[in-house]
Amino acid sequence: MKPLLDLRHLQLIQAIIETGRITDAAEKLGVTPSALSHRLREAERRLDVPLFTRMHKRLRKTPAAEHMAVVAERILTDLSRAEQDVRRMNAGIQHVVRLSVEAYSNYRWLPSFIRYLKARTDGIDLQIMAGARSNPLAGVQNRHIDIAVVSGNVTQAGLSAIPLFEDPLLYIMSPTHRLADRDFVEGYDIVGEPFITYTKVPEPDREFARLFRPTDSYPQWAATVELPEAIVELVASDLGTSVLSSWALQTALDEGRIVGARVTEEGVTVPWCAVMRTEDMDDDDPIHSVARLLADWCREPDAGFHLR
Known part of the structure; x- marks a missing residue:
């Protein structure tokens, strides 16, 4: 069955939503306003639903257009990625492995790992998502x-994990904080302290279970910030304290903008792993090869993922 809409219609929907005007959308797409208006009428005729309504000289999306915009984003992103993959293949790249790191955007470790990867593989390109x-x-x-x-620990069906490293959690604060000279903090130390977190959902073996609950001691929630790098900046400005993984804090710690203390005297470490689809676990699969080399690299003395 032939699709009702083609890529031009999807691009049109995206452009109108972004600009709100036919003339601006036409300029963005490099066509005339009359051609774009004709294309819009054609899309609405094929779908038999209105995509936009006019309000104060601007076009307002209908629920149908909003749904199609989500689909368009996915299709156009996949198409762009496919084009990039083809260009990479023509440049000697045969496999593109896409990788992302949970929560953190600190990639100071990346150049070292890429050098390690390229020294041991051919034709694999790493793309950070x-x-x-x-x-x-x-x-x-x-x-x-x-x-x-x-x-x-990852237990979802269809996913497999390769262990990478164990990393300690640090209670972080500004250098002028009253606890800044401590090697470790206990729950009773932080009662009433302004606390910034990227999630208020308790996780096993994290600060909720290992620092707060054992002594029934809780800080005062100051903010929920989903970007750890923003949390670091707020902590450095003495607007609160937080608990984050130590490997992602090294730059700020080295610069002296924040200080860190162990979470409890014994310390709390969290396992990190590389997760992939179980179907990609074959030894000759490039995805498995990258994950296995990442695990090998993490054991190297100069690896940048965690403190030693």
């Missing part, structure tokens, strides 16, 4: 990415 970091496991399952570097 930073947009998938909020839910990388879903990204692996829906094939938006191939490898997710995540913390904790």
Whole structure:
């Protein structure tokens, strides 16, 4: 069955939603306003639903256009990625492996790992998919990415994990904070402290279970910020404290903008792993090869994923 709409119609819907005007959308797409108006009428005729309504000289999307925009984004993104893959293949790249790191956007480790990867493989290009970091496991399952570097234990069906490293959690604060000279903090130390977190959903073996609950001691929630790098900046400005993985904090710690203390005297470490689809676990699969080499590299003395 022939699709009702083609790529031109999907691009049209995206452009009108972005600009709100036929003339601006036409300029964005490099066509005349009359041609774009004709294309819009054709799309609405084929679908037999209105895509936009006019309001104060601007076009407002209908639910149908909003739904089609989501589909268009996915299709056009996949097409763009396919074009990039083809260009890479023509340049000697045979496999593109897409990787994302949970929560953090600190990639100071990346150049070292790429050198390690290229010294041991041919024809594999690594593509960082930073947009998938909020839910990388879903990204692996829906094939938006191939490898997710995540913390904790992964038990989802259809996914397999390769252990990478164990990393300590740090309670971070500004250098002028009253606890800045501590080697470690206990729950009772932080009662009432302004606390910034990227999630208020308790996770096993994290600060909720290991620092707060054992002593029934809780900080005062100051903010929920989903970007750890923004949390670091707020902590450095003495607007609160937080608990984050130490490997992602090294730059700020080295610069002296924040200080860190162990979470409890014994310390709390969190396992990190490389997660991929189980079907990609064959030894000769490039996705498995990259994940296995990432695990090997993490054991190298100069690896940048965690503190030693």
